[in-house]
Amino acid sequence: MTSLFSEAHDFSVKELRVINAASPAGDPFNDLVSQIAAGALHDSAERCDAPKYYPETRVAVQREIYSWIVHGDPDPLAAQKMVNIKWVTGPAGTGKSAIMQSVADTCKQDGILAVTFFFASYASPDRRRKTAFIPTLAYQLAQHLPALKDPVAQAIRDNPLLFKKTLRVQMEALILTPLRQVAVESKVPGVVLVDGVDECEAEQYFDSDVSPVSPRAGESNKRTNDQDQSEILEVLRKAALDPAFPF
Template sequence: MTSYLSGAHNFSVNELKVVNTNPPIVDPLNELASRIAAGALHDSEERCDAPKCHPETRVAVQDEVYSWVVHGDPDPEQKIVNIKWVTGPAGTGKTAIMGSLADTCKKNGVLVVTFFFSSSASLQCRTKAAFIPTMAYQLAQCLPGLKDHVGQAMQDDPLLFKKNLRVQMEAFILTPLRRIAANSTQPGVVLIDGLDECEAGQPSDFDGSSHRGSMARRTKDQDQLEILQVLREASLDPAFPFRIVIASRPERVFRQFFSGSLFAPSLVLDEKYNPDADIALFLQAKLSEIRRQYNLSPSWPSPEVLAILIDQSSGQFIYAATVIRYLTTSRQGNPHTLLDRVLKVKPTSSKTNPFSYLDAFYTHILQSAPDPILAVKWLWTIRGRSPAGYALFILTQMGVQLDMSPAFDINMLLQVDDGDAEHVLGDLHSLISIPPPNDLTSPYRPHHKSLMDFMGDENRCGPLYVQDVHYNEFFCERFSEICIQGH
């Protein structure tokens, strides 16, 4: 190659400055940390109130999954993909099981990666955008030498974070693993919960740019399937020595994906694992705490009442958990009176609806609000239900995402008078986490996705169902008022 100074002579160079236009990344973990979904880690601050299994409950389920994590499948000669699917209907305790399993695996030194998707969490915890970087960040912390190769990948391709998941998996994880020869007989596990709550991600979801008008929108099924396929490919790669546990509802994309015989046997949370016995332990412990706190009679509640609550749970921990929250947060009576009200709540029909008692209880709690329909409209706004017309256009142009907005901002949008938020939502603490009035940054958070499932199904929600036209009228009226006031 010809030098720029070829043939030059009789000259000197003073104060030479050399500029490296592609400087090395000093600490790859710092760069990765700005790109991950920190709230999706099992021990994150965002998940500080996430459910965990009550002691001595769901033991058989946890033992079965943990045994697979440590020992693998009984027939090692079979070429089985090292992925186990844990599934069950809404409210059966999947997230609590995965949270407790993560604690056990971490305590015993086999936890490698966790990612807890949640429809009520921050954006990065609801889409695929930060999934691979979050995996890479945790792996780089666990495996000596890996972070240097991850940093090299970022330096080689600054646009790597915008590539598809297959490219990211290869560059961030598989290639670095090959370079450090991470093959090990020591077990390690990747735990992924709530993958069915992963929403459809678009290009603007992560980097702030907007390309929505120039490309077709993806569906959540497509993104969920992409994650499943990438994990399957990683599991089949000799460089990836870890086992993977995925928990989700039994939605179609998962049923079809796991229908083959290549995977480890799925674990279905059904009557085999005797959920009624675990629900009984949970209720006995929590009701005992309430009894001591309120100095109630040692005989409260009676064994007959406890049996009724267990039966009405229908194997769903969410029903039992919601009852306990109702007894401890409602302002409409003492626990004794409130429990009597719970027992009087009966479903209109339970023949075809496995959530009949849960739906009846949700209805009872919502109807305890001063204006139940208005409360449902507030809840839909909190959850990010999209309005129609010019309001949606302006919100989109402003980059406003209602389901990520602080509770303070939601209140400013929806309140007609100061104090409306407390008036509308004050009796709904058993359904939704409500920040204190002086908290300007924390969002409202529904305690469980099953509430939104209930409100979105007219057959289940009945007279509390809010049609699109009525929600749009409500939202646009408040939005117009705010615009007129110049807020």
């Protein structure tokens, strides 16, 4: 190794300080932030003109949803199933998203809103597809429960390719495992509100014009919207059934 002072003379060194200017390792949580769909949050700038109902409209529906959130299902048979999912359905154009927006605003005001994700077929790509779904949920949960931040960051550090995995793998690594590690205990319900799953478009992994040979003749490699929507619903159900998921 060549000396730092090669051929130098007529000086003396009283004190030598060497500073390593190498760039520090990246923050895994910043990697998570880069993967989220910020526009899918209920209070995002992208949704500033989202349809809203005035408080006096759709009162019965909003009260029913909020009562279920706070008090649980009044049907004892449904309560025994221990699946904390409320599915709000209705024909297109009947104002479901506006109702969900109002419910989200109320939950936020009351301090019980943990996560929101508003899918929309007319919006930015990360709100039309499933790619950013789990990272966006994980980010918001870590904001709602700060103890989750380190376990979530460690999961990304251990497997930087997590964002390319299936929703099931991402849900387990970024949400359920961190929740088990911090053992969250809360008597206050935390609300996870997902709207517009039926507007999620399928993520395509192959060029539809030049696709790999299918296992069976005539079989298409193109994913359908129903497949990705079903995948989203399945991971939500998996989370709701997990004892570590306090929402």
